[in-house]
Amino acid sequence: MPTNKEVFSILVDNHSGVLARVASLFSRRGFNIDSLTVSATNDPKISRITVVAEGDKDELEQIVLQTAKLIETKQICTLPPENSIQRELLLVKIAADETNRSVIREAAEIYKASIVDLSTDSMVVELTGKPSKIDGFLAVVSKYNILEMCRTGVTALQRGSAVM
Amino acid sequence: MKLTGADIIVEVLLEQGVDTIFGYPGGTVLNTYDSLYKYSDKINHIMTAHEQGASHAADGYARATGKTGVVLATSGPGATNLVTGIATAYMDSVPMVALTGNVGTSLIGRDSFQEVYIAGITMPITKHNFVVRKVEDLADTIRQAFRIAQEGRKGPVLVDIPKDITAAECEFTPQPVAPLSAPPAPKQESLEQAAKMLNECERPVIMFGGGVVSSEASDILHELMEKADIPACHTLMGAGVVDYRSPLNVGMLGMHGYVIANKAVNEADVVFAVGTRFSDRVALNPNKFAHRAKIIQLDIDPSEINKNVHIDCSVVGDVKDVLQKLLPMINSTKRPEWINAIQGWKASDYRPKDVEGKLRPHQIMNIINQNVGDDAVFVTDVGQHQMWAAQFCKRTKARSFLTSGGLGTMGFGYGAALGAKVAVGDRTVVHITGDGSFHMNLHEGCTAVSYDLPVITVIMNNTVLGMVRQWQTSFYGKRYSSTSPERKTDFVKLAEGFGLAGYRAETPEEFEKAFKQALASGKPAWIDCRIDKDERVLPMIPAGGSFDDIITE
Numbered sequence: 033m034p035t036n037k038e039v040f041s042i043l044v045d046n047h048s049g050v051l052a053r054v055a056s057l058f059s060r061r062g063f064n065i066d067s068l069t070v071s072a073t074n075d076p077k078i079s080r081i082t083v084v085a086e087g088d089k090d091e092l093e094q095i096v097l098q099t100a101k102l103i104e105t106k107q108i109c110t111l112p113p114e115n116s117i118q119r120e121l122l123l124v125k126i127a128a129d130e131t132n133r134s135v136i137r138e139a140a141e142i143y144k145a146s147i148v149d150l151s152t153d154s155m156v157v158e159l160t161g162k163p164s165k166i167d168g169f170l171a172v173v174s175k176y177n178i179l180e181m182c183r184t185g186v187t188a189l190q191r192g193s194a195v196m
Numbered sequence: 197m198k199l200t201g202a203d204i205i206v207e208v209l210l211e212q213g214v215d216t217i218f219g220y221p222g223g224t225v226l227n228t229y230d231s232l233y234k235y236s237d238k239i240n241h242i243m244t245a246h247e248q249g250a251s252h253a254a255d256g257y258a259r260a261t262g263k264t265g266v267v268l269a270t271s272g273p274g275a276t277n278l279v280t281g282i283a284t285a286y287m288d289s290v291p292m293v294a295l296t297g298n299v300g301t302s303l304i305g306r307d308s309f310q311e312v313y314i315a316g317i318t319m320p321i322t323k324h325n326f327v328v329r330k331v332e333d334l335a336d337t338i339r340q341a342f343r344i345a346q347e348g349r350k351g352p353v354l355v356d357i358p359k360d361i362t363a364a365e366c367e368f369t370p371q372p373v374a375p376l377s378a379p380p381a382p383k384q385e386s387l388e389q390a391a392k393m394l395n396e397c398e399r400p401v402i403m404f405g406g407g408v409v410s411s412e413a414s415d416i417l418h419e420l421m422e423k424a425d426i427p428a429c430h431t432l433m434g435a436g437v438v439d440y441r442s443p444l445n446v447g448m449l450g451m452h453g454y455v456i457a458n459k460a461v462n463e464a465d466v467v468f469a470v471g472t473r474f475s476d477r478v479a480l481n482p483n484k485f486a487h488r489a490k491i492i493q494l495d496i497d498p499s500e501i502n503k504n505v506h507i508d509c510s511v512v513g514d515v516k517d518v519l520q521k522l523l524p525m526i527n528s529t530k531r532p533e534w535i536n537a538i539q540g541w542k543a544s545d546y547r548p549k550d551v552e553g554k555l556r557p558h559q560i561m562n563i564i565n566q567n568v569g570d571d572a573v574f575v576t577d578v579g580q581h582q583m584w585a586a587q588f589c590k591r592t593k594a595r596s597f598l599t600s601g602g603l604g605t606m607g608f609g610y611g612a613a614l615g616a617k618v619a620v621g622d623r624t625v626v627h628i629t630g631d632g633s634f635h636m637n638l639h640e641g642c643t644a645v646s647y648d649l650p651v652i653t654v655i656m657n658n659t660v661l662g663m664v665r666q667w668q669t670s671f672y673g674k675r676y677s678s679t680s681p682e683r684k685t686d687f688v689k690l691a692e693g694f695g696l697a698g699y700r701a702e703t704p705e706e707f708e709k710a711f712k713q714a715l716a717s718g719k720p721a722w723i724d725c726r727i728d729k730d731e732r733v734l735p736m737i738p739a740g741g742s743f744d745d746i747i748t749e
Contacts, residue, residue: 049316090502097498097499101497
């Protein structure tokens with residue numbers, strides 16, 4: 033069966049140990065996690081976990097059903113790209129001196145990324161956007177010497193006035 | 197009224213209708229044991245030799261009654277010793293509440309004496325678990341644990357309670373047990389689709405499992421079988437659910453199931469799976485399993501649908517509730533051709549033969565059956581003896597054959613049998629084990645003596661680890677790696693050492709005599725039955741195989 037990536041949005045009780053429980057479930061069942069983010073929500077009793085996972089149709093269905101069984105899971109839904117806003121933040125530190133600083137700045141401008149730190153031999157670029165945009169920017173700057181980088185993983189909400 | 201946490205624990209247990217718990221004391225549960233002392237006229241505590249035995253006893257108690265089994269242990273090793281018992285209950289969906297002590301709140305996280313993070317350890321083997329942080333949360337947390345253990349698909353729940361919480365005081369108000377929330381109602385269109393498939397098919401087979409036991413749905417299942425003339429086979433967990441004498445009950449299927457049951461599923465055009473989860477010991481090859489059939493699955497747990505095999509029609513709901521709704525939608529019919537075909541295969545099914553002068557496993561089971569009534573409860577360990585017990589157990593009602601199905605826990609049997617005996621009182625409890633499994637937890641003999649629990653332990657002693665050895669015989673060129681331990685254990689002397697009666701049997705006559713004596717004595721007893729080490733469990737479908745691969749000789 034062909035595999036797909038899917039974004040899952042999970043509302044859980046805001047307790048200690050909930051993240052461990054969700055992560056333990058994914059690990060035990062052999063579900064592949066691409067990224068995972070957790071954050072508070074407008075309701076202090078509820079946290080939102082956003083997971084990107086890859087699998088075939090049956091595996092993706094199992095992720096929903098198994099996660100829904102956890103006592104602390106309030107709700108789980110999938111967020112298809114056409115019906116949701118998906119964003120990710122990138123911080124990338126690139127080795128840069130006066131010889132290549134301006135070309136990197138040019139690439140950053142095209143991607144609407146900002147330069148948030150500068151030293152004599154490096155710069156840190158910040159970019160927010162869809163994961164595909166971040167992939168695109170990284171492909172461009174990968175020809176330079178990337179010293180270190182960090183991506184937050186996807187955070188997402190469904191479009192329109194509907195809520196989970 | 198103001199109570200200590202320890203008193204609150206016992207009060208909530210009483211509130212939940214608990215009259216018996218199993219456990220083992222220790223440092224962090226001293227306060228709780230002090231309360232148990234105070235409440236000893238209201239609650240019965242059975243102390244085992246080892247916490248693992250206590251966890252299996254709570255499990256056996258739950259399997260025998262349907263009530264939630266309760267086990268109590270101290271922190272650290274006390275808690276980790278429960279792990280196998282909790283996992284066993286989890287795999288077989290048995291309701292259990294495990295209460296563990298932990299070090300005081302101020303000592304948590306400092307690698308204190310006998311400290312482990314048992315909530316973390318048991319996360320993947322419990323339905324849910326809790327760490328109690330304040331005494332004010334204690335009562336409601338334990339109430340919730342009981343509700344979760346029983347609601348929907350049943351299972352174990354652990355509540356970890358730091359020692360200072362058991363000493364702290366707070367206001368306690370007794371509460372009536374809150375009713376469980378109703379199981380999910382089946383979708384009408386699923387019911388209609390299932391009914392249509394069952395009404396229109398020609399060669400239907402029902403396969404049922406432990407879900408029928410949990411839902412107490414034996415009678416309605418049998419009614420459906422009879423109304424629509426549908427033969428039924430069962431998984432290991434379904435043994436006893438339908439009377440073995442029912443002509444429509446074709447027996448156990450799976451790796452060591454009967455030829456007739458496996459063939460019926462193989463030839464069926466519709467398989468109706470009721471409260472069973474297509475484990476790899478049943479649907480050995482998920483692609484070839486029931487390959488001619490459309491499959492209907494009825495289960496209370498939606499995540500079981502399409503988990504292991506592809507399902508054509510799913511009905512999510514409580515087994516009893518769904519079958520009650522389905523029954524009026526099913527046409528009353530007769531299927532003489534299909535039934536005759538199946539009965540015809542019966543003649544060619546595997547049947548072990550008696551051998552003069554030898555004691556064979558099927559003879560042991562037959563003698564047990566002839567000497568106990570339908571009320572008796574059989575409890576097994578894991579291995580060859582378990583399969584022989586299942587094949588020849590001739591049970592007529594649910595909760596009369598207790599076995600570790602999903603986890604396959606060697607060492608489960610003795611603790612579980614003692615727990616079951618505590619639960620069923622005067623009914624006979626026979627613990628059927630092998631010398632391998634029995635060596636794992638035979639120290640519970642002391643518990644049988646302490647509490648005078650007349651469980652009869654029948655040891656099918658072949659001096660080897662028979663099931664593993666059988667695989668080595670069939671698939672590993674008879675290289676018997678670590679399956680022939682050359683032990684010299686004298687079970688009769690050992691029994692006497694524990695203060696039990698010990699018997700030895702080398703022929704069917706000797707076994708019958710010993711079994712009758714043990715039964716008449718009303719005392720706990722062990723019977724060491726010498727069987728041949730080359731006895732194999734047949735039929736067998738090798739792992740990953742299909743019906744075409746079945747071995748019968």
